[in-house]
Amino acid sequence: MLVIVGRIGRAHGIKGEVGMIVRTDEPDLRFADGARLVTVSKPPKTLTVAASRWHxxxxxxxxxxxxxxxxAELLRNLEVQAEIGADERPEDPExxxxxxxxxxxxxTTDGVEAGEVIDVIHLPSxxxxxxxRxxxxxxxxxxVEQLVPEIDLDAKYVTVADRPGLLDPEGAEVVPTDPDGER
Known part of the structure; x- marks a missing residue:
């Protein structure tokens, strides 16, 4: 199974190095010398890591x-994927x-069915x-643990600590403002 592990950034220097925007918790494994990665492009390209280093x-x-x-500049902004076995798991159980x-x-933490996870979005923060829903x-x-206190892969569910407006944006608390716009 192919899994996105990074996005190629700008070229660094004149010898073909690129900065990598890492999208994996195991960069030393995924970008090890000899690792083969596949670009998310049409047509996909196979890239072989000749060397990697932190700078x-x-x-x-x-x-x-x-x-x-x-x-190297021609590769800029391409996402790269690594082949990961279907039964492979990250080392950290969390x-x-x-x-x-x-x-x-x-x-929810009350046991109410609240929907299904359809995607995971990775932001810098x-x-x-x-x-x-x-x-x-x-x-x-x-x-984050405060909002997603439990993930049970065996039972195939995620528990979400519902807060006003979290799962139902229409139910968000409205904070009244005074006429001067102050809270």
Whole structure:
């Protein structure tokens, strides 16, 4: 199964290195020398990691297929995927692959069915679960322990601690303002 592990950033230097926007918790494994990655493009390209290194908090990757800066620039903004076995799991039991979460049923801490996870959105600050509600609309829930206290892959569900407006945006608390616009 192919899983997105990063997005290629701008070229670094003249020897074909690129900055990598990492989308995996295992970058040293996914971008190890010799690793083969597949681009999300038409047609897809297979790239072989020739070398990778950390520089100023950023992962730099040299692909065998990009011998110089010009070739590296052509790869910019392409997402790359790694082949991950269907039974493979992250080392940390508190980490999950997106594919493991998509399709899980969602229920509240009170046991009320609340929908299904349809996507995992990765933002710089945190990840979000996109949940299709029974009414058909979708909501985004931050994937943090305070709001998602339990994920049970064996039982195939996610527990969400419902807060006003979280699962039902229409039910959000309205904070009254005074006539001067102050809260």
């Amino acid at each position: 100023s908090g950023r992962l730099l990757v040299k692909f065998a297929e990009s011998p110089d800066r010009t070739a 980490e999950f692959y997106d594919r493991e979460l998509i399709g899980l049923k969602v229920r 945190q990840d979000l679960l996109e949940i299709r 029974p009414a058909g609309n979708a909501v985004l829930v931050p994937l």
